[in-house]
Amino acid sequence: MINLTIDGKNVTVPRGTMLLEACRLAGADIPTLCYDPELKLAGSCRMCVVEVEGRRTLAASCVTPAEEGMVVQTESEEVVEARKVILELLLARHRLDCHVCEKDGNCRLQDYCYRYGVKDSRFKGEEPHFYKDDPNPFIERDYDKCIMCTKCVRACAEITGAFAINLKNRGHEVVISTAFDGGLKDSTCVFCGQCVMVCPVGALVSKVEKGRGRDYQTEKVRTICSYCGTGCTLELKVLNDQVVGVNSVRDERLSPVNRGALCVKGRFGWDFVNSKERLTQPLVRKDGELVPVSWDEALDYTASRLKEIKERWGAGSMAVFTSARTTNEENYLAQKLARAVIGTNNVDHCARL
Amino acid sequence: MKGEKRIILEYADKINPEKAEDYIKVGGYKGLEKARRMKPKKIIEEVKKSNLRGRGGAGFNTGMKWSFIPENAPIKYVVCNLDEGEPGTYKDRIICEKNAQALLEGMAICATAIGAEKGYIYCRGEYPYIVKLLNNAIKSAKEIGALEDFDIEVRMGAGAYVCGEETALIESIEGQRGEPRFKPPFPGVEGLWGMPTVVNNVETFACLPYILVNGAEWFASIGAPNYPGTKILTLTGDINNPTYFEVPTDYLLSDVIYELGGGIKSGRELKAVQVGGSSGAFIPKKNIDTPIDFDSMTKIGASLGSGAVFVLDETRDIVDIATRIAKFFKHESCGKCNPCREGTFRMYEMMTRINKGLGKPEDIENILVLSRVMQKASLCGLGQAAPIPIETSIKHFKSDYMAKLN
Ligand SMILES: Cc1cc2nc3c(=O)[nH]c(=O)nc-3n(C[C@H](O)[C@H](O)[C@H](O)COP(=O)(O)O)c2cc1C
Ligand code: SF4
Ligand code: SF4
Ligand code: SF4
Ligand code: SF4
Numbered sequence: 001m002i003n004l005t006i007d008g009k010n011v012t013v014p015r016g017t018m019l020l021e022a023c024r025l026a027g028a029d030i031p032t033l034c035y036d037p038e039l040k041l042a043g044s045c046r047m048c049v050v051e052v053e054g055r056r057t058l059a060a061s062c063v064t065p066a067e068e069g070m071v072v073q074t075e076s077e078e079v080v081e082a083r084k085v086i087l088e089l090l091l092a093r094h095r096l097d098c099h100v101c102e103k104d105g106n107c108r109l110q111d112y113c114y115r116y117g118v119k120d121s122r123f124k125g126e127e128p129h130f131y132k133d134d135p136n137p138f139i140e141r142d143y144d145k146c147i148m149c150t151k152c153v154r155a156c157a158e159i160t161g162a163f164a165i166n167l168k169n170r171g172h173e174v175v176i177s178t179a180f181d182g183g184l185k186d187s188t189c190v191f192c193g194q195c196v197m198v199c200p201v202g203a204l205v206s207k208v209e210k211g212r213g214r215d216y217q218t219e220k221v222r223t224i225c226s227y228c229g230t231g232c233t234l235e236l237k238v239l240n241d242q243v244v245g246v247n248s249v250r251d252e253r254l255s256p257v258n259r260g261a262l263c264v265k266g267r268f269g270w271d272f273v274n275s276k277e278r279l280t281q282p283l284v285r286k287d288g289e290l291v292p293v294s295w296d297e298a299l300d301y302t303a304s305r306l307k308e309i310k311e312r313w314g315a316g317s318m319a320v321f322t323s324a325r326t327t328n329e330e331n332y333l334a335q336k337l338a339r340a341v342i343g344t345n346n347v348d349h350c351a352r353l
Numbered sequence: 354m355k356g357e358k359r360i361i362l363e364y365a366d367k368i369n370p371e372k373a374e375d376y377i378k379v380g381g382y383k384g385l386e387k388a389r390r391m392k393p394k395k396i397i398e399e400v401k402k403s404n405l406r407g408r409g410g411a412g413f414n415t416g417m418k419w420s421f422i423p424e425n426a427p428i429k430y431v432v433c434n435l436d437e438g439e440p441g442t443y444k445d446r447i448i449c450e451k452n453a454q455a456l457l458e459g460m461a462i463c464a465t466a467i468g469a470e471k472g473y474i475y476c477r478g479e480y481p482y483i484v485k486l487l488n489n490a491i492k493s494a495k496e497i498g499a500l501e502d503f504d505i506e507v508r509m510g511a512g513a514y515v516c517g518e519e520t521a522l523i524e525s526i527e528g529q530r531g532e533p534r535f536k537p538p539f540p541g542v543e544g545l546w547g548m549p550t551v552v553n554n555v556e557t558f559a560c561l562p563y564i565l566v567n568g569a570e571w572f573a574s575i576g577a578p579n580y581p582g583t584k585i586l587t588l589t590g591d592i593n594n595p596t597y598f599e600v601p602t603d604y605l606l607s608d609v610i611y612e613l614g615g616g617i618k619s620g621r622e623l624k625a626v627q628v629g630g631s632s633g634a635f636i637p638k639k640n641i642d643t644p645i646d647f648d649s650m651t652k653i654g655a656s657l658g659s660g661a662v663f664v665l666d667e668t669r670d671i672v673d674i675a676t677r678i679a680k681f682f683k684h685e686s687c688g689k690c691n692p693c694r695e696g697t698f699r700m701y702e703m704m705t706r707i708n709k710g711l712g713k714p715e716d717i718e719n720i721l722v723l724s725r726v727m728q729k730a731s732l733c734g735l736g737q738a739a740p741i742p743i744e745t746s747i748k749h750f751k752s753d754y755m756a757k758l759n
Contacts, residue, residue, distance in 0.1 A: 089691055125698075126698075
């Protein structure tokens with residue numbers, strides 16, 4: 001174990017603990033932009049810097065291991081000056097339009113500017129010119145709001161494994177780009193939206209959710225995605241009884257299957273919920289027309305038809321075909337129905353196709 | 354030349370650097386032979402005792418650096434930093450052109466000490482002819498068996514100054530974007546392909562054969578005790594002899610300029626001198642009676658760095674020069690961390706404004722604030738050092754700035 005002093009408090013942490021965690025244990029609220037506990041460390045935003053007695057430079061707490069006897073200040077004059085200047089530098093390359101921004105109220109840059117009273121930037125000059133029009137149905141890429149945390153790049157590579165985006169250029173001209181600078185559609189992007197999930201600002205937003213309500217206006221309902229049998233946890237954003245968006249649930253205890261990761265359907269394909277064309281009750285074809293009936297009638301009808309076919313053509317004339325949208329348990333029941341009730345071994349599943 | 358002390362460059366132009374036989378005729382590969390008869394720990398002890406400190410800029414004790422390599426690691430690498438990106442620096446090129454075999458021997462000594470089988474030389478992209486020279490030199494040394502099983506591969510940079518930073522250099526050899534890694538872990542623990550790696554400068558390696566042959570005490574007694582040995586300096590700017598010199602490290606900066614350098618061109622007065630390349634501090638005339646060694650330079654708020662000496666005469670516009678330096682760093686910042694990526698860019702904007710006569714007093718204030726934060730909060734040495742020439746030019750030549758304000 002390692003003993004150190006943080007803001008005058010004694011803290012004991014296991015060897016290998018980073019200062020960021022030690023500071024949080026000591027009750028200090030350390031701002032971070034590029035840090036994400038699930039992604040490889042970058043140590044690049046420098047918002048988490050703290051002052052360590054005897055060091056020439058400030059230490060980025062997310063990548064600095066705690067050492068025995070360290071004396072750490074988390075909000076010293078130097079630390080605060082550095083954070084303010086970093087925020088001002090970011091603002092200088094930012095198109096600040098919170099009033100129309102999807103991220104308003106849920107944005108790290110906004111939160112930290114508020115916390116440190118950064119109203120404007122002393123370093124304004126050339127305006128941001130990084131906006132990327134990307135005609136795809138799902139993700140808006142507005143790099144005039146990008147703070148270059150590279151979380152999207154890391155999430156794309158480390159969570160999804162798509163490697164669709166990376167850094168291009170050097171210095172101030174660095175920008176997130178696909179190979180050959182095309183749209184996401186022309187890249188290896190699978191539109192999982194993990195990049196949107198991790199983006200701490202409004203640089204990556206869901207086009208499907210745009211304009212339908214800010215995060216803080218919506219009620220949150222945690223549920224399981226109904227698209228397939230994987231069982232990903234997600235959070236519906238609900239406004240006036242309508243689903244207006246989907247959030248990731250990254251807490252492993254609440255989202256043990258997917259830890260926030262989703263696929264294109266779960267993240268962007270939820271608008272069917274409010275579709276008028278959606279089936280809401282059973283239909284039976286009568287005289288060539290589909291007519292709404294009760295569940296009892298529909299089930300009786302199905303059972304009697306199955307029986308008739310079995311009697312006339314034998315059980316082998318029938319097959320049961322199940323869908324990947326059903327769960328393991330439902331698939332088990334379906335094959336049981338086939339073998340034990342209908343009496344056929346003709347069972348198959350769409351995932352084999 | 355009188356005043357010089359040549360160790361690495363003693364046989365400059367007298368031997369063919371590509372030919373191992375030539376080098377052997379003047380006593381080459383004797384240090385390696387000796388090292389091979391020693392226990393690895395003893396070699397490291399000897400290098401430590403010589404007090405040889407890194408010639409690449411940071412001045413770290415070389416033997417100490419080697420001692421961090423875990424003995425039991427299955428694979429270790431020796432990497433030579435020949436990126437030589439500091440403007441005005443060309444001493445590593447000179448070492449290759451005059452005595453490339455000493456570099457190879459130094460790397461092999463290091464490999465013997467740490468137990469490495471493979472070495473890389475990372476060569477500045479603008480030196481393609483040096484790559485050829487080195488490959489020939491390696492071939493020749495291999496042919497006569499001087500390097501035994503130790504293999505050296507030359508890799509080429511692509512023109513990024515930041516790739517001289519040891520971890521960016523490692524990333525570049527691995528085929529990644531040239532961006533520094535955070536430290537720790539240091540290369541000695543997790544370097545090239547995750548393996549313990551020694552990264553040393555060309556000049557550092559080239560000192561080693563002579564230390565092994567003549568002994569640690571001999572080396573430690575040359576020049577300044579805290580930073581012993583010789584240092585190759587490259588003179589540029591308004592100087593009568595704009596060339597290179599090898600001097601003992603207690604040599605005075607003023608003697609570099611007025612003795613070896615032959616004084617300021619056209620009989621003018623000295624305005625300032627910048628030591629260590631573009632990231633170095635500007636040193637005003639009143640401070641030049643200082644030895645060039647690492648610690649003495651640090652004491653006057655400067656740094657020996659790579660050993661480049663850039664001389665400015667009294668007629669030079671220091672604001673204009675500082676603006677050009679700001680442009681260099683804006684161009685070379687890798688863009689990984691916020692203070693440097695945005696800081697170098699805004700610094701250049703503010704400097705340009707002032708240089709064009711459009712600056713306001715608050716521009717200077719803002720430059721000083723930004724400069725402080727970049728030095729304290731940047732991820733690597735590039736962003737930490739980039740504002741130093743600007744800050745020191747303001748400190749020593751404030752009136753030049755005031756004269757240009759709007
Ligand atoms: C931006 C930057 C550029 C550097 N460029 C060089 C270089 O061109 N050559 C070099 O030897 N060291 C360079 N260094 C220093 C290296 O990181 C490293 O300290 C050095 O290669 C270690 O060798 P030494 O101990 O023998 O000096 C650079 C450092 C920084 C931060
Ligand atoms: S990204 Fe954040 S700071 Fe930028 S406009 Fe949107 S809400 Fe405001
Ligand atoms: S949507 Fe998924 S695959 Fe596409 S860029 Fe974002 S993270 Fe990568
Ligand atoms: S787009 Fe978002 S996640 Fe990606 S680097 Fe920019 S701010 Fe970070
Ligand atoms: S200080 Fe500059 S060069 Fe170094 S990591 Fe940061 S942006 Fe890159």
